[in-house]
Amino acid sequence: MQSSLAWITLFILVLSHQSTAQFLVEPCGTLFGNSDTNVGPLGVPWMAAISNSTHFLCGGTLIHRSFVLTAAHCIMQRGTLFVKLRAHIKTQYTATHALLHRAFSKSNLRNDIGLLKLSSSVVFDDRTYPICIDLGKGTKDHIEAKGTFKSIGWKAKKTGLELDEVEAVAVNQMNQTECQKPKNTICGALSYACLSANDSGNPLTNNIFFNCTSDREVQFGITSYGTLNGDEPVIFTDVTKYVDWIRETINIFYEEDTSVNTVRAEKPNLPCEDSVTQSPKTPPTQMVQEMWLYRDCGGDTIRSHLLAFIYETNFQANGVFVTDRFVITIARDLPENVYLAPMALNRTVYTSLQVDSIVRHPRYLEDNQNNLALLKLKGPVTIGDLKPMCVLTMKMFQQEAESTPPFTLFDVGETGESISIYEHDVELVNLGECSSRIRGTTGQNQLCIVDSPATNKTFGKRGDFLGKRMMYLGKEWLNLFGIVSYSTNGFHVLTNIMRYTEWMTQVVTVN
Secondary structure (H helix, E strand, C coil): CCCCCCCCCCCCCCEEECCCCCECCCCCCECCCCCCCCCCCCCCCCEEEEECCCCEEEEEEEEECCEEEECHHHCCCCCCCEEEECCEEEEEEEEEEEEECCCCCCCCCCCCCEEEEECCCCCCCCCCCCCECECCHHHHHHHHHCCEEEEEEEEECCCCCCEEEEEEEEEEECCCCCCCCCCCEEEEEECCCCCCHHHCCCEEEEEEEECCCEEEEEEEEEEEEECCCCCCCEEEEEHHHHHHHHHHHHHHHHHHHHCCCCCCCCCCCCCCCCCCCCCCCCCCCEEEECCECCCCCCCCCCCCECEEEEEECCEEEEEEECCCCEEEECCCCCCCCCEEEEECCCCCECCCEEEEEEEECCCCCCCCCCCCEEEEECCCCCECCEECCECECCHHHHHHHHCCCCEEEEEEEEECCEEEEEEEEECCCCHHHHHHHHCCCCCCCEEEEECCCCCCCCCCCCCCEEEEEEEECCEEEEEEEEEEEEEECCEEEEEEHHHHHHHHHHHHHHC
């Protein structure tokens, strides 16, 4: 924030929250003094500064002893990231993981939220503790009801890494007619032109009076983008829409190092001396944008996956559950109204379900290119220990998966009344050779495999899947790699699912 005004007088409407607060951690957000805009030494103990080895990047907030909340676009760069906290500005923490929301888009900054995991835990004291993240659903109601917030940011010095004081500015929320804001964001107008490129990641906050006894500072937004002149709106990521993601992500990555199963309330500790935690040679921050499209995927065994049989008059295809409500299948010839029956890998078919909507890939033109559709069901599906199949969303793992054969297909054999499932490892056929053999054209987003003499010829129906075995966190997972588009002359042409995960993520997230 460029203005020299570090102390400003704001009218901040204190919110009344009568329900029981559900904070991410305790203590949090306790206010010192009587000023709603106190940015003095004890005013914003949760304020964090994020930098690389050469310059300050963005603001952030301490929300947990091991995690800082910020904008995803601030932490997507390669290299090592560092965090300093306002009350102990000489202490530097190394970020070991940069955790981006799985649906973050760097092109339009949708879902612009991320977490930095610190190399060592912050000791809470009377000068350093987190801002409140309210996990209760009632807090979301205040976003539309209240019109004024405040944003707090650093005044970075010209030297690049040194930081000066912080300052606060009033933010007036704009309605939908004033600002065509993207989904899951807050649109605000600053009281004066003060936004700079370094203000990304800064918190949008307000005071909430809980149960008539406790006045807390709660974070509602994260500065994402906007203009510098104060005439145009500034877009903030709406934190209240992502509290479940914040809690789940912290539980996963905090548990890895501490064997803690859930986020626990924190107790204040005695003050400690400032110390630099950065080592002379620090490994790069590991950027993580969630591993899977749907976290509860995979089942207990490699065969515990939930498939689908899709049918209507003169149409049949298979599909794969990729979440508890979405099934991926082919788009070609898919009727507008179809029936869908969940199916196990051994071809056991369960009661048919109602399809709520069909989303075909926007570039599908009935030529077998981009031949994918997502079917959304009326409600979530739970069948025994069967789980949706995992879909990789992290680019670096996708590239590794594509470049390391073999891949796995499954077919079914019947002997009398018993049904057996057979697994076969296969390798991909060069697309040029495949085009020649099928006397057709294959695109860069397609895969090609040849029939194996060992199969029972049950593989190859439209919508059948090709999998990729992977080891992750000590467990073997089966990743959905391809969907059969069509079969001809002993060859199977599949759509490469790895090339469409951004589209799939967008559809699943929006719907």
